[in-house]
Amino acid sequence: MQKPLILITNDDGIHAPGLRTLIQVMRNLGNVLIIAPDKPMSGMGHAVTISSPLRVHKLKEEEGYSEYSCNGTPADCVKLGQKAILGRKPDLIVSGINHGSNSSVNVIYSGTMAAVIEGALENIPAIGFSLDDYTFHADFSKCAPYIESIAGKVISEGLPDYTCLNVNIPAVNGSPIRGIKVVRQALAFWDEKFDHRRDPHNRDYYWLTGEFKNMDSGEDTDEWALRNNYVAVVPVHFDLTSHKTIPLLKNWETGNLN
């Protein structure tokens, strides 16, 4: 049987240690194409590069392995990998391991998950992996068996059409990971503050800071799973329609107003 072809990207950039762990695991499962941003792209959301030229740089090629960096975003990497390098769809797209959680509403701001949603848009099975640990020496190695389990299932069983996975792994903090839970995105938000400063030329500037606040008391959410030492798997789609709201607004329909 032919080995699956796996496209690997991230948003922390080609040199990130989380990417290296992900590559190691994926080499157990198939042939790999790595194409990742040449610099960190955190907080890039679903940005795509339309007004400047994209450049791709080959770093390494051997049997079943090729590695490229590019000057674009994670979403660009997925598009370039398929259309400019492979000339075909990969069998699986994986992104990460992100240095920090992409649970709850963070999915919206996440470059890691933008790459994964690009996969879903093309109906290619895709998984984003993130480690809920922001410390400099975060230990990605404990993630490996969970990543291999989930990616193995996706390769053998597939995913529903236009659906991808957002996988968040709890920080390793002494107590062991308790297992995998399939859950929903928690309703939470960032309570932002701006740190207002003045530069040496007496001009104002701001740093965006904020505190994450979970407003969701459900025990079926990604936040609950992480706080209880479970790996959180959220199936994600890209239909942003609030279907239940459509009938409520039907009486807003009008005819011509010009």
Next chain:
Amino acid sequence: MQKPLILITNDDGIHAPGLRTLIQVMRNLGNVLIIAPDKPMSGMGHAVTISSPLRVHKLKEEEGYSEYSCNGTPADCVKLGQKAILGRKPDLIVSGINHGSNSSVNVIYSGTMAAVIEGALENIPAIGFSLDDYTFHADFSKCAPYIESIAGKVISEGLPDYTCLNVNIPAVNGSPIRGIKVVRQALAFWDEKFDHRRDPHNRDYYWLTGEFKNMDSGEDTDEWALRNNYVAVVPVHFDLTSHKTIPLLKNWETGNLN
């Protein structure tokens, strides 16, 4: 009765003609704070600026009107407007009028809609307006009565919690707009191609190009509405969970694997 306070932004930048039309209409409905990017930010998706300082520049202030530009993204503008300028939540956030459609999956890549979804995250009523016309001299004026109708309804009746609106207006092409339809996001995608070139130094580069393909034959979609000369109103939320997939994956749950 006190006039509502309306925050206005966009992703085409502070000088865009679509923004000027939107400001005109909103001044009929309330007091306005404009805070928009100092340069075009198309395709920025839900990017936020966390690694560089944000700067805000006051351009104009008079009774019931203030206008600022900033060096951030549309999502940054919404955060800065509330937290650094107003110090309170506005009563309504509007974004646009975008020069080009944000229907269907374009909502994912759209800076215009990122600003609006920022509003929904804070549970502030928010509406994105886009004109399905990419021509240089696109006529935004025909949008005005539809924008005033929809924004007026939102001010008087509100929106369900954590819900915002994606409003796309058909190009004016001789035949009149037929009215407003409340619809869902169409299932469509971009068939991307990369235009591969070589620079004067003999190095490769790529331009992202693509063709929009609608795969959705439903007559209840935003694409259908636009193609049939209706203003398309899609209620949008930010829960990306594919709820129907959760039970299908429950047997993927495991215990500890380390």
